[in-house]
Amino acid sequence: MGVFFDYFRAPGDQEAASAFAEGPEDAGFATVCVKTIDPAVLLGQAVALLMREPVEAVMRHPRFAHLVTSPEAESTWIVTLPDEVRDALADAPRGLLAEISVPWSRAEEFYGAADARDLADFLDELAALSGAARSQGHGLYCRMTL
Numbered sequence: 001m002g003v004f005f006d007y008f009r010a011p012g013d014q015e016a017a018s019a020f021a022e023g024p025e026d027a028g029f030a031t032v033c034v035k036t037i038d039p040a041v042l043l044g045q046a047v048a049l050l051m052r053e054p055v056e057a058v059m060r061h062p063r064f065a066h067l068v069t070s071p072e073a074e075s076t077w078i079v080t081l082p083d084e085v086r087d088a089l090a091d092a093p094r095g096l097l098a099e100i101s102v103p104w105s106r107a108e109e110f111y112g113a114a115d116a117r118d119l120a121d122f123l124d125e126l127a128a129l130s131g132a133a134r135s136q137g138h139g140l141y142c143r144m145t146l
Helices: 013-017 042-051 055-059 083-091 094-105 116-136
Strands: 004-010 031-035 076-081 139-145
Touching: 004 013, 004 116, 013 076, 013 139, 031 116, 042 055, 042 083, 042 094, 083 116, 083 139, 094 116, 116 139
Parallel strands: none
Antiparallel strands: 004 031, 004 139, 076 139
């Protein structure tokens, strides 16, 4: 068993929360699915590298991994990602995403099992999703499922 992370774009928090039960893809939202890359810790580290900010500063943003569904849910949650993260990903050159994937792959939370190329591919997909979200005035969200 593991945790699955579905990064997706939606017009707003209420619409994003509507993907709680069925999942964002089934709700019709463009989605990037991944296992192991949680929005708070691991994605926070990548964003910190991308934005050249301390990870603590990135994670202090009030909409960084802010819960939009019930905190009492036992196995599924949906959280927000700030527009600044969306925009940084949307604007990032592919080469920069590949570059930051190398030090990111060494994050302790990957337990030595991360491949920088795979991480760069994930960031490329997330950057494309971010660009589409921004062009539509949508936000980025993550649905986490145990």
